[in-house]
Amino acid sequence: MRHLLRFLEPVSINDACQDILDRFLADGAIYALPVVDAVARPVALVDRKHYVEFFSKPYSREIFGRRSILELLAYEEYESSEPIVVEDSCSVEDVAQIIIDAGMQHMVSGFLVSSNGFYLGVANGHDLLNIITQRKQAELYYLAHYDSLTGIPNRMLLGDRLDQACRDAKRKGCLAALLFIDIDRFKQINDSLGHSAGDAVLRKVVDRLKASARAADTVARLGGDEFVILMEDLDDPAYVDVVAQRLVNSMREPIELLGHSLVATVSVGSAIYPSDDTEISPLLAKADAAMYEAKGAGRDRFCRYSAATAMYNPARMSLENDLRRGIERNELLLHYQPQVDIASQELRGVEVLVRWQHPERGLVGPGQFIPVAEESGLIVPLGEWVLREAFRQLREWEALGLPPLRMSVNISALQFRHGSLPSFLAEQMAAYDIDPRYIELELTESVLMHDMDEVLQTLQEIKALGVSLAIDDFGTGFSSLSYLRRFPIDRLKIDQSFVRDIECTPANESIARAIVGLANSLSLDIVAEGIETSAEKAVLEHIRCTEGQGYLFAKPMSAEDIRAWITTHRTNRVITDLFDRAIPDFLLQVQALG
Numbered sequence: 001m002r003h004l005l006r007f008l009e010p011v012s013i014n015d016a017c018q019d020i021l022d023r024f025l026a027d028g029a030i031y032a033l034p035v036v037d038a039v040a041r042p043v044a045l046v047d048r049k050h051y052v053e054f055f056s057k058p059y060s061r062e063i064f065g066r067r068s069i070l071e072l073l074a075y076e077e078y079e080s081s082e083p084i085v086v087e088d089s090c091s092v093e094d095v096a097q098i099i100i101d102a103g104m105q106h107m108v109s110g111f112l113v114s115s116n117g118f119y120l121g122v123a124n125g126h127d128l129l130n131i132i133t134q135r136k137q138a139e140l141y142y143l144a145h146y147d148s149l150t151g152i153p154n155r156m157l158l159g160d161r162l163d164q165a166c167r168d169a170k171r172k173g174c175l176a177a178l179l180f181i182d183i184d185r186f187k188q189i190n191d192s193l194g195h196s197a198g199d200a201v202l203r204k205v206v207d208r209l210k211a212s213a214r215a216a217d218t219v220a221r222l223g224g225d226e227f228v229i230l231m232e233d234l235d236d237p238a239y240v241d242v243v244a245q246r247l248v249n250s251m252r253e254p255i256e257l258l259g260h261s262l263v264a265t266v267s268v269g270s271a272i273y274p275s276d277d278t279e280i281s282p283l284l285a286k287a288d289a290a291m292y293e294a295k296g297a298g299r300d301r302f303c304r305y306s307a308a309t310a311m312y313n314p315a316r317m318s319l320e321n322d323l324r325r326g327i328e329r330n331e332l333l334l335h336y337q338p339q340v341d342i343a344s345q346e347l348r349g350v351e352v353l354v355r356w357q358h359p360e361r362g363l364v365g366p367g368q369f370i371p372v373a374e375e376s377g378l379i380v381p382l383g384e385w386v387l388r389e390a391f392r393q394l395r396e397w398e399a400l401g402l403p404p405l406r407m408s409v410n411i412s413a414l415q416f417r418h419g420s421l422p423s424f425l426a427e428q429m430a431a432y433d434i435d436p437r438y439i440e441l442e443l444t445e446s447v448l449m450h451d452m453d454e455v456l457q458t459l460q461e462i463k464a465l466g467v468s469l470a471i472d473d474f475g476t477g478f479s480s481l482s483y484l485r486r487f488p489i490d491r492l493k494i495d496q497s498f499v500r501d502i503e504c505t506p507a508n509e510s511i512a513r514a515i516v517g518l519a520n521s522l523s524l525d526i527v528a529e530g531i532e533t534s535a536e537k538a539v540l541e542h543i544r545c546t547e548g549q550g551y552l553f554a555k556p557m558s559a560e561d562i563r564a565w566i567t568t569h570r571t572n573r574v575i576t577d578l579f580d581r582a583i584p585d586f587l588l589q590v591q592a593l594g
């Protein structure tokens, strides 16, 4: 038992306390620093080893479980250690560095926070971690919901706001309107003046869109040269025409750019909820169709959606019919892309990627037909075909003596919500005698963000079959982290947009780092997709991302090619280490020849 326990006179939270803090820090024999409020009631006891605050508790109360403060102070191991005092203006990153430099001891014990000599409180490394995580979430949220070029909301955030605006309109009995805006002949501007001038034009257009809209309206970029203005809380539909016309007029003024003066007119279409549609989802397509009508009528003008507006897009219609026939005629096929252990480059599994061998168009990628399949509902039979074919292939490989491979299959939102997915999986896995441990389904965040309870139910049914679940394109479709805790997820796939040029893009590195940290803290597996260069691979390896997928290791290949790849994989490992992007292609050719 130590005898000479020395306390300092109490620090008042209302008085400057630098002087007392200084003495506390300088004199190792002083064990604790009491903190009192304005009427001298104790609010905290800050001691050297465990910087604790216990608000509104008398000193005699026990802290740390059953030990009283006096016992605690007398505790053998209770040696003085230097507390850290930080100013509250110190950045979170600085504090993190201080904690790391101090050997992480303040992770739990904590440090004192002061501001201009006033005692502010106690913080510890865990608080700090929370702050960092929250910031990263905010960063990820921003990346997922805002357009990086212009800083305005993107398609995702527009979708959320449109939902909300229509629900409000229904409740209040008012209107919500969409203006679909497309810059006329933007491609020419881009091609003749270059991309950076094109970007500058897009930013100037956004300024004018904002100036024409009301402050409360959402101005969003859908991508390329397409923008949308969402107007909420409207009483008079005629006001939509006023804004649209104002906008068309304002765009006729020349834009001054690098000594040039150019005019970028726009074509605008409008659709109004609930008069043009009482459903939310077709509204954007209707405003888009009205915009096309404006283009067809000579550009640089505004058209309102009406029942007479031509809704069909001829290119899309023929693709849809073609696809329907293509599925029937067995024109779809699967390619497989290896997922490897980044450090050893050992094969861990393959992602199943669908292709369409079109009789005239040649090999068509899923980017071109999956959206059409989703809109037309064809995705359900298509997705079922993919699962069946993947299972059949797994069986065939096994019969050929290949070691069992984990197969990751993409599941689209509609397919997931269709209702019969768990029973379909159960049936087909039984039919092909598939060990569920080798099957992983890749879902996007948008699938999970829907109706929490319903989604959870389906996920649990799928998990009960023994199948694993991964979140695809993780980080791009964010709105809440809480679902990660609630849902039975096994793996996160870091989206390739965060992998691209990660070695020279600090924002990408910190996001990838945050995702890896998140996965670790929730005990989830991780895989990074779209790794193209060894520099990207090196950074990912450094931040402890264990698995990877990308052209650096191998491109998606036919079932036959992947068999050959697996057999020659050991050689590949050495060669891909030496060279970059070009090599997997080259190897594929060699394999195709051999």
Ligand code: C2E
Pocket: 337, 352, 353, 354, 365, 366, 367, 370, 383, 386, 410, 411, 412, 442, 472, 473, 496, 529, 530, 531, 532, 549, 550, 551, 552, 556
């Ligand atoms: P995803 O699931 O994120 O698939 C990864 C995509 O990235 C694939 O494109 C793949 O070929 C490509 N990729 C892989 N490594 C690299 C790389 O190093 N660099 C680059 N630039 N790209 C790389 P793919 O095959 O065109 O597939 C595109 C998307 O189509 C997939 O994205 C997935 O969302 C969807 N998809 C593919 N197959 C299916 C399917 O059977 N069902 C459903 N519902 N969707 C599918």
Ligand code: MG
Pocket: 351, 410, 442, 472
């Ligand atoms: Mg995928």
Ligand code: MG
Pocket: 472, 473, 493, 495, 496, 529
């Ligand atoms: Mg992906």
